[in-house]
Amino acid sequence: MGETKQRQAIREALERAARPLSPQEVVAEAQADVPRLGIATVYRALKSLVDEGWLAAVELPGQPTRYERAGKHHHHHFQCRRCDRTYELPGCPSDLQVPLPKGFVADDHEVVVYGRCAACARSK
Amino acid sequence: MGETKQRQAIREALERAARPLSPQEVVAEAQADVPRLGIATVYRALKSLVDEGWLAAVELPGQPTRYERAGKHHHHHFQCRRCDRTYELPGCPSDLQVPLPKGFVADDHEVVVYGRCAACARSK
DNA sequence: GGGCGAATGATAATTGATTCTCGATTCGCG
DNA sequence: CGCGAATCGAGAATCAATTATCATTCGCCC
Numbered sequence: 001m002g003e004t005k006q007r008q009a010i011r012e013a014l015e016r017a018a019r020p021l022s023p024q025e026v027v028a029e030a031q032a033d034v035p036r037l038g039i040a041t042v043y044r045a046l047k048s049l050v051d052e053g054w055l056a057a058v059e060l061p062g063q064p065t066r067y068e069r070a071g072k073h074h075h076h077h078f079q080c081r082r083c084d085r086t087y088e089l090p091g092c093p094s095d096l097q098v099p100l101p102k103g104f105v106a107d108d109h110e111v112v113v114y115g116r117c118a119a120c121a122r123s124k
Numbered sequence: 125m126g127e128t129k130q131r132q133a134i135r136e137a138l139e140r141a142a143r144p145l146s147p148q149e150v151v152a153e154a155q156a157d158v159p160r161l162g163i164a165t166v167y168r169a170l171k172s173l174v175d176e177g178w179l180a181a182v183e184l185p186g187q188p189t190r191y192e193r194a195g196k197h198h199h200h201h202f203q204c205r206r207c208d209r210t211y212e213l214p215g216c217p218s219d220l221q222v223p224l225p226k227g228f229v230a231d232d233h234e235v236v237v238y239g240r241c242a243a244c245a246r247s248k
Numbered sequence: 249g250g251g252c253g254a255a256t257g258a259t260a261a262t263t264g265a266t267t268c269t270c271g272a273t274t275c276g277c278g
Numbered sequence: 279c280g281c282g283a284a285t286c287g288a289g290a291a292t293c294a295a296t297t298a299t300c301a302t303t304c305g306c307c308c
Contacts, residue, residue, distance in 0.1 A: 004274085004285065023266085038287035043266065061183035061234070064265060078228060089222055098213055098235070103242025104202060110185070111222070112234045118227025128255065128304080147295085162257035167296065188295060 009033035010045045011054075019087045020058045020066030020077065060086065060112055076111035082120035089113060133157035134169045135178075143211045144182045144190030144201065184210065184236055200235035206244035213237065 013029035023042050031037050049055040056070040066086050078087040137153035155161050173179040180194040190210050202211040
């Protein structure tokens with residue numbers, strides 16, 4: 001059971017992009033390969049790729065969910081305020097030792113850095 | 125022109141709570157003072173309190189916006205996975221020195237710690 | 249006590265993301 | 279080549295948060 005060309009286009013779009021993509025970005029990218037690709041197909045594929053463990057969902061405040069390859073090292077994200085693109089940041093600063101109020105138990109954390117990506121910083 | 129009793133109830137609910145509240149939480153709390161308080165009034169009040177600089181909006185992935193008193197020191201938040209309440213965490217760990225890709229410019233950052241709050245950790 | 253403009257509250261409308269529906273298309277396989 | 283199942287794609291439907299509408303109510307002045 002080979003994979004359909006749309007799924008393949010979707011996976012390739014995600015691998016090509018060096019950053020987490022939103023469903024909209026995925027359609028746009030993957031339509032280079034499959035022009036009539038529908039958004040519903042993208043959502044279906046994203047969901048199953050997440051289930052398979054091939055993709056990881058990245059949630060950001062006020063933004064549609066982004067998707068990136070799963071299995072990377074612990075890392076965080078950069079959100080450009082200008083172009084709204086999300087980028088991956090290498091590693092986790094200082095491995096984050098937050099003092100919690102007593103009784104609280106942490107099991108994970110997220111860091112989002114906001115600003116301008118290289119392209120947007122340049123074009124002021 | 126004094127402030128209406130509903131606005132007052134809303135402000136008091138937010139001061140009373142030692143943590144950021146969602147609009148829903150605000151209605152629930154403030155209805156202790158004004159039983160027929162409507163959600164629309166809460167949204168209106170929250171917006172204008174933010175405009176006045178009295179409140180700050182706290183955005184979290186996949187959660188409705190929370191509101192807290194503005195003007196606090198730089199700090200971050202804890203999100204309980206069990207009761208969904210958001211708590212304030214004191215200070216910013218290590219003042220966050222994230223290495224950015226070259227050309228990127230940061231102007232802010234957010235840290236969200238996930239886990240269980242004291243009450244929820246206890247009741248397993 | 250009545251008049252007025254602003255604020256309220258119940259509900260409908262909007263918005264954006266995501267999911268569902270369903271007819272059309274494609275694929276694997278004999 | 280042709281069937282049956284799986285997948286697609288377009289648009290409708292859903293869902294949650296938020297905003298708009300509008301008749302009613304409230305606060306305040308004369």
